[in-house]
Amino acid sequence: MxxxxxxxxxxxxxxxxxxxxxxxxxxxxxxxxxxxxxxxxxxxxxxxxxxxxxxxxxxxxxxxxxxxxxxxxxxxxxxxxxxxxxxxxxxxxxxxxxxxxxxxxxxxxxxxxxxxxxxxxxxxxxxxxxxxxxxxxxxxxxxxxxxxxxxxxxxxxxxxxxxxxxxxxxxxxxxxxxxxxxxxxxxxxxxxxxxxxxxxxxxCGDPSVAAVGASFSTDTTRNGWFGMPDNCAVDAAGRLWVSTDGNNPKDTGRTDGLWAVDTEGGARATSKLFFRVPVGAEMCGPLFTPDDRTAFVAAQHPGDGGTDWAPFGRPSYYEDLSTRWPDFKDDMPVRPAVVVITKKDGGVIGS
Structure with missing residues (x-):
């Protein structure tokens, strides 16, 4: 039609x-x-x-x-x-x-x-x-x-x-x-x-590689930078949280995840790693409750690829998976999932 x-x-x-x-x-x-x-x-x-x-x-x-x-x-x-x-x-x-x-x-x-x-x-x-x-x-x-x-x-x-x-x-x-x-x-x-x-x-990208032309603040650590910003959220304090899609151990030396990015004052453009997804997955849908004491994140297609992760180094199939996250049981397949994150003391996330 x-x-x-x-x-x-x-x-x-x-x-x-x-x-x-x-x-x-x-x-x-x-x-x-x-x-x-x-x-x-x-x-x-x-x-x-x-x-x-x-x-x-x-x-x-x-x-x-x-x-x-x-x-x-x-x-x-x-x-x-x-x-x-x-x-x-x-x-x-x-x-x-x-x-x-x-x-x-x-x-x-x-x-x-x-x-x-x-x-x-x-x-x-x-x-x-x-x-x-x-x-x-x-x-x-x-x-x-x-x-x-x-x-x-x-x-x-x-x-x-x-x-x-x-x-x-x-x-x-x-x-x-x-x-x-x-x-x-x-x-x-x-x-x-x-x-x-x-x-x-x-x-975005690795600020230690001049040709990339990344512009994170100088206070951003080796684990703080990211590439491929995809979804994002803003918490009650106004901090920007960025989830990524496209990082992988082969090309960037890391998996996807969620990073906290300051947007104001002297800390502007400073990014800190908060959560990483399993190998092969992308992070999406970050969301905070109004009191910032609970965060929801979603891991899509964990176990995808397989060749990008050197310790596995081969295509990932149902019979031969690079990960069995989140259950880690031989009789359970890898599954996408929504993850609920809280602090051990029940406090405000990011404080």
Whole structure:
């Protein structure tokens, strides 16, 4: 069927509090390779969702609802995502940021360019962003607003296909194997703003290798650096936590995991290792409880590969696994799992 691909690439909302509810495709948020949708309430009560398109040379988006959030009426919030404006980011070389609206019949998004309605714009979100001249990024995955310091953090995982003549200020390295993190400051601290500023918080990779061009602080230890930022979270204190996908013992000398990154003051761009996943796995979905006393992390596809880990050195199959995490029993397969982390004294994580 010619329209079969159009069924995929949407954000789907699930009401986890109602087992009888029907999941809804939130088409107003655009069709692309969504890594997630991280939300925050703006100053005027509208809800802002930040979205990354997990593909090389694709874009950073945000969606701003038309209606406002009502903290005292859950039912009134159930259809907030039916209506709003989807924007795509343009990162200026001088550090300015502009959010360009993806709205039918505005600018080039007209019938002359093959768009007959807003539905066409949303189905062909990437092409619409191309026409608007948005900035082509190095695989934007998670995009996380920070309610403590008012900033927004964009995880750019990597892009080894970027050539020397394709380098720009927001994507400063050709053959970007290790990725980087951009920090956005929305105008007047308003997450619904259409303008702002930006800067590179971190260029990832091994800072001891000059050719890599990493930019961690000098206080970052040998175990503190990371590459391939993927998902992230912000704790109640405003600290950024970054999970990774793509590190492996063969190429980087480490597995993936979760790192704590300071974003303020003299410790800015200092990273500390917090948790490592088993060999072959990637870390995803970090989340902290509001009191910061419990952290949730997910280990995907542990035991994958096998040849990347010298002590094993061969493909990993069900009959011959590089690890049997998390049970470590001969009669149990390796399994992805969600891990719950607490301090032994029950205190605040990261304190």
């Amino acid at each position: 010619p329209n079969e691909p159009n069924r995929f690439g949407w954000i789907v909302e699930v009401d986890v509090n109602d087992p009888n509810s029907v999941p809804k495709k939130r088409t107003a948020m655009g069709r692309f390779k969504h890594e997630g949708a991280e939300s925050i309430v703006a100053k005027d009560g509208r809800v802002v969702f930040y979205l990354g398109d997990d593909e090389r040379f694709d874009y950073v988006y945000k969606f701003v609802t038309s209606g406002t959030f009502n903290p005292n009426d859950r039912a009134a919030n159930m259809n907030l995502l039916d209506s709003g404006t989807l924007y795509v980011a343009k990162f200026d070389a001088g550090g300015a940021l502009e959010w360009l609206p993806l709205v039918f019949d505005q600018g080039p998004l007209t019938a002359a360019n093959g768009f007959d309605s807003q539905a066409d714009v949303l189905i062909e979100t990437r092409r619409a962003a191309d026409l608007l001249g948005a900035t082509k990024m190095d695989r934007p995955e998670d995009v996380q607003p920070n309610g403590v310091n008012g900033k927004v953090y964009v995880m750019l995982t990597n892009n080894t296909r970027r050539k020397d003549d394709q380098v720009d200020a927001a994507n400063p390295r050709a053959k970007n194997a290790f990725g980087h993190i951009i920090e956005i400051a929305e105008a007047d601290g308003d997450f619904a703003a259409t303008k702002g500023t930006w800067e590179v918080l971190l260029k």
